Amino acid sequence: MSYFLPESAPVLMAARGLALAHPGIVEVNSAPLYLRARAADPGRRVALVSGGGSGHEPLHTGLLGRGGLDAVCPGEVFASPHNRQIYEASAAVAKSEGVLLVVKNYTGDVINFQIAAERLRHDGIPVATVLVDDDLATDSADSATGRRGTAATVVVEKLLGAAADRGASLAELQELGTRVVAQSRSVAVAARAQTSPTTTAPAFTLEPGDLDYGVGIHGERGTRTIARPAVDDLVRRMTDDLLDSLPEGSDEVLALVNGLGATTELELHAVSSLLHDRLVERGLRPAVTIAGTYTAALDMAGFSLTLTRLDEGWVDLWTAPTETPLTLPRTVRAAGTEAAPADDTTARRPAAATAPAAARTPSGRIVLDRYAEVVAQVRDNLTKLDQLVGDGDFGDNLSGGVRRAVRLADETGIEGTAALAEAFLNDVGGTSGPLFGLLFKDLASAEPGDGQAPSVAALAEAAAAASAAINRVGGARVGDCTLVDALVPAAESLAAVPGGEPAGELAEAPLTTAAQAAIRGALSTASLRPRRGRASYVGDHAIGVPDPGALAVALLFTTLAEVYEPTWATRLPAPGHLTTI
Structure with a gap:
């Protein structure tokens, strides 16, 4: 002013x-x-x-x-x-x-x-x-x-x-x-x-x-x-x-x-x-x-x-009525009436679905809690990146959605990516919210439901299905500077594992390798001129800034590697380092 x-x-x-x-x-x-x-x-x-x-x-x-x-x-x-x-x-x-x-x-x-x-x-x-x-x-x-x-x-x-x-x-x-x-x-x-x-x-x-x-x-x-x-x-x-x-x-x-x-x-x-x-x-x-x-x-x-x-x-x-440049609100709350409760999410949510057994996996809850910690740690970094190329809401959107998923898991028993899918598809707005919801929904299908780690083959199929769904909805392809630039390399890395062995501490460490591929893909977006989303409006000003959505996908695969391949995952960069330019 x-x-x-x-x-x-x-x-x-x-x-x-x-x-x-x-x-x-x-x-x-x-x-x-x-x-x-x-x-x-x-x-x-x-x-x-x-x-x-x-x-x-x-x-x-x-x-x-x-x-x-x-x-x-x-x-x-x-x-x-x-x-x-x-x-x-x-x-x-x-x-x-x-x-x-x-x-x-x-x-x-x-x-x-x-x-x-x-x-x-x-x-x-x-x-x-x-x-x-x-x-x-x-x-x-x-x-x-x-x-x-x-x-x-x-x-x-x-x-x-x-x-x-x-x-x-x-x-x-x-x-x-x-x-x-x-x-x-x-x-x-x-x-x-x-x-x-x-x-x-x-x-x-x-x-x-x-x-x-x-x-x-x-x-x-x-x-x-x-x-x-x-x-x-x-x-x-x-x-x-x-x-x-x-x-x-x-x-x-x-x-x-x-x-x-x-x-x-x-x-x-x-x-x-x-x-x-x-x-x-x-x-x-x-x-x-x-x-x-x-x-x-x-x-x-x-x-x-x-x-x-x-x-x-x-x-x-x-x-009393006025005729002034400023119009003050004149409505008075009648005695006995109250505003709507601050958070009626639970009341609105359909009987969730008392979580199907397939969604209640101990390993899935560990993934959810760890991803929540990672996102909380880097929220401000993602916000700063999004302010450079978009409207600055991505960090809050992502962290808010993850917090809702944690609450949902606590209240209903839905775990892991199933809770993330429901929270993001139903309650997180903007562009990124529903797209991440599609990703989480497909990844949830890879959870075996018996407390065991998901198989590499199932994860590869789920990641490829999520990429295809996101392309159908928004048209994004590799090279457009979106989350797809991290998701597709991770899916391709998982699909290249012969035999589809379980994702554990194996010599080839398929999840750590997939996380590395997602990280390379996410960082490569810094050299791209965005062709989708709000970042496309700023043109060359976005060059040099990695896409926040792609980084969030890379962090998700990093989380999977940390949970299921803790020894091998130590070679991955720290979340704060990955999201700082």
């Missing part, structure tokens, strides 16, 4: 752009700069005015209009607006009973809004202030400044906007806003700093695998740096911290998951699901759950959680 701000008057240009996009709602005053609602509700007796540094959009400007704010005063990026902006905007929109100023608790904002308030009072305009100070990370008895104002500002402005449209007085609005602030807390985390508009570099650096806990919306560092936990553990920690800080009260809450600028809707909605579950565990009812980017910190990669304990009537204020 920060790469493309105009060099001259970026905030004014953005204000003009917003007004062009919403001509019936927003108008711009350029000197001094403020934005005002074109059509406020005629029932208002008090105008609502807010503002702050730019870079937090859609905060403030997105809530301009009916059901929201009457005027917004934007400062420069991360800088307070000038008191003249606030004074003139407030004077321009003041109603019969004056103006309420909504102020985030930052020193520059507080000083400039208070000076504007003094000027308004001198002119005889009634004025009051609501100070938003919801940030848990800056809640310290040693601080004279107090908590920062962050994403709870969205909740405050929405509820006040609805109350103002209902004709609330200045004193009533100030009292309501003060109560909403008191019953709201927020905390934010970040994995990457925002881009500096002046240097176009991250404003601060974090080591890979670290998070800043307690960051601010002006790009401030967190109060501490922590090793990045699993997301569900992180959400649990943030939720517990918020609930420990919230005052006692109603068990009905509003939960806001807010992106800091570079966090995707996919991530935010997933976090909101985890947050909902944590709140229910703690005996609370999330009547309103919102996920989206509402208070950004330019393009910081992170998110915040805000909880507000709801008093009687506040849900009605939240669901």
Whole structure:
């Protein structure tokens, strides 16, 4: 985002752009700069005015209009607006009973809004202030400044906007806003700093695998740096911290998951699901759950959680209609209703098939568990390779599918490649998921079902059948830079073994030889110009990068060799070495 701000008057240009996009709602005053609602509700007796540094959009400007704010005063990026902006905007929109100023608790904002308030009072305009100070990370008895104002500002402005449209007085609005602030807390985390508009570099650096806990919306560092936990553990920690800080009260809450600028809707909605579950565990009812980017910190990669304990009537204020550039979700969860469970895979799965005896082989389970270890070890390497030639999802797709297969084996007794086949064919999407499902399905047919090792002949037949099936479905052939470039050499190596002896620790080590052939085939894809899949879109940029799918096939045959030919398999390269370029 920060790469493309105009060099001259970026905030004014953005204000003009917003007004062009919403001509019936927003108008711009350029000197001094403020934005005002074109059509406020005629029932208002008090105008609502807010503002702050730019870079937090859609905060403030997105809530301009009916059901929201009457005027917004934007400062420069991360800088307070000038008191003249606030004074003139407030004077321009003041109603019969004056103006309420909504102020985030930052020193520059507080000083400039208070000076504007003094000027308004001198002119005889009634004025009051609501100070938003919801940030848990800056809640310290040693601080004279107090908590920062962050994403709870969205909740405050929405509820006040609805109350103002209902004709609330200045004193009533100030009292309501003060109560909403008191019953709201927020905390934010970040994995990457925002881009500096002046240097176009991250404003601060974090080591890979670290998070800043307690960051601010002006790009401030967190109060501490922590090793990045699993997301569900992180959400649990943030939720517990918020609930420990919230005052006692109603068990009905509003939960806001807010992106800091570079966090995707996919991530935010997933976090909101985890947050909902944590709140229910703690005996609370999330009547309103919102996920989206509402208070950004330019393009910081992170998110915040805000909880507000709801008093009687506040849900009605939240669901009141608005006509603003930003449309906030207004649907409320009725008492007694819950979201779908986080993982209903088992409930959806057909009676799997109480695994046929042929699928329950001890050796097959060893293969599954070892392949799961290998894939977990190289997931990040495969992701990096796929980012160079595709969309970067292969590592997660493969590891996610393997984890599902392990769960399936634990729950149903299906083992080995049979569990992999069912997991990948039924639950793993994208291009690679179903294709690997076909491969695992054919390989499963080679398992004898008596706890013994599969025969070389059966494996050769299964690998050839899988190659043929993948060709029928997707058209891939050797030389197209796909998983087939590793699968076919392995199949041909197995087929060349005379007599089809069992795959054990034999002098010729057929599985180790097949794994070597698969590895050579996989590595050879680095010299190919891809002709299939997403890698084909990047042309010569893919040259020098081995195909991640082919490497995953090579790792599968390496796993078979490790399980059935442990002595000979020691000559094979380590998985991490094989997947690093």
